[in-house]
Amino acid sequence: MGTMHGEYEDFDAANRRAEVIDWLGGLLPEFDLPLDSSDEELRDYLIDGTALCYIADKLMPGVLEGMWGGYASDQRSNVKKFLCVVAEMELPGFSVKDLEEGSMSSIVECILAIKDNVTTRLSGHISNYAAKTPIRRKLELQETDGPVLSVAIPGKLSPGEERRKGHWDPKSQQRSALLSGQKVNEVFQYKHGSYTDLPAAKISEMLHSNSLDHAPTQSLLRVVNGILDESIERKRGEIPHRVIYLLRNVIQEIEHRICIQADHIRNQNSIIKTREDKYRSKIKALETLVNGTNEENEMAINRLEVVKVEKYKIDEKRKLGEQDMIRLMQEKENAENIINSLHQEMQVMSRMHEQFREQMETKARQMEEHLTLRAKEAEFCLMQSKKKVEEVEAASQQKSQLWSKKANIFQSFMNNHKVSIKDIKISSQSIKQEMHVLQMTWRNEMSNIGHDLKGLVDAADNYHKVLAENQKLFNEVQELKGNIRVYCRVRPFLPGQDGKLTAIDYIGENGEILISNPSKQGKDVYRMFKFNKVFSTHASQAEVFSDIQPLIRSVLDGFNVCIFAYGQTGSGKTYTMSGPGTSREDWGVNYRALNDLFDISLSRKNAFSYEVGVQMVEIYNEQVRDLLSNDVAQKRLGIWNTSQPNGLAVPDASLHPVKSTSNILDLMEIGQSNRAVGSTALNERSSRSHRYTQ
Numbered sequence: 001m002g003t004m005h006g007e008y009e010d011f012d013a014a015n016r017r018a019e020v021i022d023w024l025g026g027l028l029p030e031f032d033l034p035l036d037s038s039d040e041e042l043r044d045y046l047i048d049g050t051a052l053c054y055i056a057d058k059l060m061p062g063v064l065e066g067m068w069g070g071y072a073s074d075q076r077s078n079v080k081k082f083l084c085v086v087a088e089m090e091l092p093g094f095s096v097k098d099l100e101e102g103s104m105s106s107i108v109e110c111i112l113a114i115k116d117n118v119t120t121r122l123s124g125h126i127s128n129y130a131a132k133t134p135i136r137r138k139l140e141l142q143e144t145d146g147p148v149l150s151v152a153i154p155g156k157l158s159p160g161e162e163r164r165k166g167h168w169d170p171k172s173q174q175r176s177a178l179l180s181g182q183k184v185n186e187v188f189q190y191k192h193g194s195y196t197d198l199p200a201a202k203i204s205e206m207l208h209s210n211s212l213d214h215a216p217t218q219s220l221l222r223v224v225n226g227i228l229d230e231s232i233e234r235k236r237g238e239i240p241h242r243v244i245y246l247l248r249n250v251i252q253e254i255e256h257r258i259c260i261q262a263d264h265i266r267n268q269n270s271i272i273k274t275r276e277d278k279y280r281s282k283i284k285a286l287e288t289l290v291n292g293t294n295e296e297n298e299m300a301i302n303r304l305e306v307v308k309v310e311k312y313k314i315d316e317k318r319k320l321g322e323q324d325m326i327r328l329m330q331e332k333e334n335a336e337n338i339i340n341s342l343h344q345e346m347q348v349m350s351r352m353h354e355q356f357r358e359q360m361e362t363k364a365r366q367m368e369e370h371l372t373l374r375a376k377e378a379e380f381c382l383m384q385s386k387k388k389v390e391e392v393e394a395a396s397q398q399k400s401q402l403w404s405k406k407a408n409i410f411q412s413f414m415n416n417h418k419v420s421i422k423d424i425k426i427s428s429q430s431i432k433q434e435m436h437v438l439q440m441t442w443r444n445e446m447s448n449i450g451h452d453l454k455g456l457v458d459a460a461d462n463y464h465k466v467l468a469e470n471q472k473l474f475n476e477v478q479e480l481k482g483n484i485r486v487y488c489r490v491r492p493f494l495p496g497q498d499g500k501l502t503a504i505d506y507i508g509e510n511g512e513i514l515i516s517n518p519s520k521q522g523k524d525v526y527r528m529f530k531f532n533k534v535f536s537t538h539a540s541q542a543e544v545f546s547d548i549q550p551l552i553r554s555v556l557d558g559f560n561v562c563i564f565a566y567g568q569t570g571s572g573k574t575y576t577m578s579g580p581g582t583s584r585e586d587w588g589v590n591y592r593a594l595n596d597l598f599d600i601s602l603s604r605k606n607a608f609s610y611e612v613g614v615q616m617v618e619i620y621n622e623q624v625r626d627l628l629s630n631d632v633a634q635k636r637l638g639i640w641n642t643s644q645p646n647g648l649a650v651p652d653a654s655l656h657p658v659k660s661t662s663n664i665l666d667l668m669e670i671g672q673s674n675r676a677v678g679s680t681a682l683n684e685r686s687s688r689s690h691r692y693t694q
């Protein structure tokens with residue numbers, strides 16, 4: 001924008017300078033500068049002040065005093081005179097220094113102000129101009145007290161041409177023009193009715209002198225009007241020929257002046273058109289410039305937006321940078337604190353190091369003293385050791401003599417030993433031979449043992465077959481004896497009971513028992529019962545178990561076995577199943593059965609592997625409880641059905657399904673009052689539990 005503004009200013013200055021040059025070209029005929037002349041070219045033309053003085057003289061003839069123009073003493077006096085005229089006209093001036101080396105703008109503005117002033121004045125002159133008297137070669141407009149505007153006529157030397165020819169004196173020329181004008185006025189100022197009476201000599205003087213050239217157009221028109229008025233007043237219309245001739249010349253002069261004025265106006269029009277075209281082209285250029293400026297403005301706005309965005313980013317970055325700076329300052333403070341603490345630690349360490357160094361130096365001195373003492377001691381010891389060495393050498397000589405003796409003895413011993421070694425070698429060879437014989441016999445024996453082992457393996461196989469056959473036969477015997485066996489054991493009287501009140505009358509060998517009831521009559525007194533076997537009151541625990549033991553062993557062969565005791569309270573169920581004490585003889589059926597099973601499983605451990613499980617339950621008031629469970633709530637196992645014949649109860653199958661697995665031994669004692677039941681179960685290869693009925 002600054003550049004554009006500068007360009008516009010240059011353009012405006014050039015325009016104004018061109019306007020000055022154009023005006024001067026019309027005012028000063030010798031002025032031949034082109035319109036696009038530079039400031040310096042205009043300065044060169046105006047710097048001597050001659051042209052300026054000529055302008056002032058044109059504006060106010062005679063106003064310049066003394067010698068001016070080419071006759072001036074120096075250039076500065078010309079310029080100063082011009083500036084005095086300008087000051088009198090109250091127009092803006094300039095300094096001489098500006099004209100010599102400063103800016104030309106003030107000079108241009110001054111001349112343009114003069115031009116405007118003259119144009120304003122001429123607007124009134126030109127209206128009168130057409131009605132003035134024609135002059136043949138030069139037209140001069142002059143008011144009574146106004147400025148004079150001269151126009152150069154072709155064919156006559158202009159003041160510039162005269163000046164260039166070295167004889168042009170604008171002041172004398174002007175002065176002669178003024179004098180001839182006054183003379184013409186005197187010549188042409190006649191009263192009415194006097195033109196026809198002009199003598200021929202006077203008319204000839206008017207025609208043959210420069211009177212017409214210098215006469216104002218107004219005077220010439222006054223002459224024409226006067227002649228015409230006189231011709232009208234004279235009814236006869238007779239006007240002398242000489243007056244008519246004068247009239248014709250005056251009219252020709254006026255026509256000539258009008259033609260010149262018309263030419264001048266046409267020239268001015270063409271100049272104005274040329275300027276108009278120039279101004280239009282300049283306006284187009286300015287419009288283009290303005291359009292370009294608008295585009296540049298849009299681009300500048302876009303750039304401004306971009307710059308705003310960049311500024312916003314830069315502000316954000318600046319804020320981040322400030323935050324970073326604050327953080328870095330804090331880190332710096334922390335680092336400084338750390339450095340200070342480290343510095344303090346370093347000082348402490350250096351002090352400690354100094355103390356340590358001093359201590360070490362003290363120690364070193366002490367050590368040095370100590371080492372000196374030790375060195376002296378070592379020297380002393382060395383002396384003593386030398387003495388001892390000498391003593392030892394003496395002793396060693398004695399010992400060497402002894403050793404030589406011992407060596408002789410050892411040599412003789414070695415000789416004897418070699419002899420004995422030879423004997424040992426001979427005996428070892430004989431031992432080797434014996435060992436070889438023994439190895440051969442051992443191999444033979446091992447082969448025999450292998451054969452024997454093979455026979456044993458075959459025998460073992462046969463043994464297993466035989467054992468299986470025996471087991472089969474045993475179980476068949478058990479089945480023949482009956483799968484359900486009922487034994488009766490008679491409890492002896494307890495201490496304090498009367499033995500005469502016994503109901504047992506007879507016990508048979510084949511399981512018969514005769515019960516007598518004295519309270520009954522007839523054959524109802526005796527009743528005979530038949531069991532598999534009846535144990536008398538003298539039967540021991542071992543005798544009772546001996547009849548049950550085969551059934552228990554059949555468990556190991558895959559049969560389920562259940563043994564339970566039944567009887568009224570105090571009849572001896574616990575005594576029979578558990579025993580009265582813990583001694584081996586007192587063991588009841590439970591202990592003996594388990595012990596027997598453990599013995600058998602132990603004896604068969606190389607061939608079979610048995611797992612034994614134990615379950616303890618209590619049946620009391622028709623409630624079954626697991627006595628080995630830690631959870632009291634879980635002890636209850638189910639409801640028992642006691643509606644079986646003979647008072648037997650079976651578990652509800654839906655609640656407690658009886659597992660059909662074999663290899664189970666149940667040992668129970670069942671009281672009449674159903675108060676308590678103890679049960680022990682043994683399972684071969686299985687620890688699954690099994691519950692039986694009451």
Ligand SMILES: Nc1ncnc2c1ncn2[C@@H]1O[C@H](COP(=O)(O)OP(=O)(O)OP(=O)(O)O)[C@@H](O)[C@H]1O
Nearest residue numbers: 491492568569570571572573574575576580671672
């Ligand atoms: N064969 C026997 N020899 C000696 N004493 C016996 C014999 N049988 C039982 N007794 C004794 O009889 C008493 C009652 O026996 P036991 O407690 O075994 O009866 P029980 O049927 O288990 O009674 P309950 O049903 O009330 O438990 C005990 O003192 C016991 O020592």
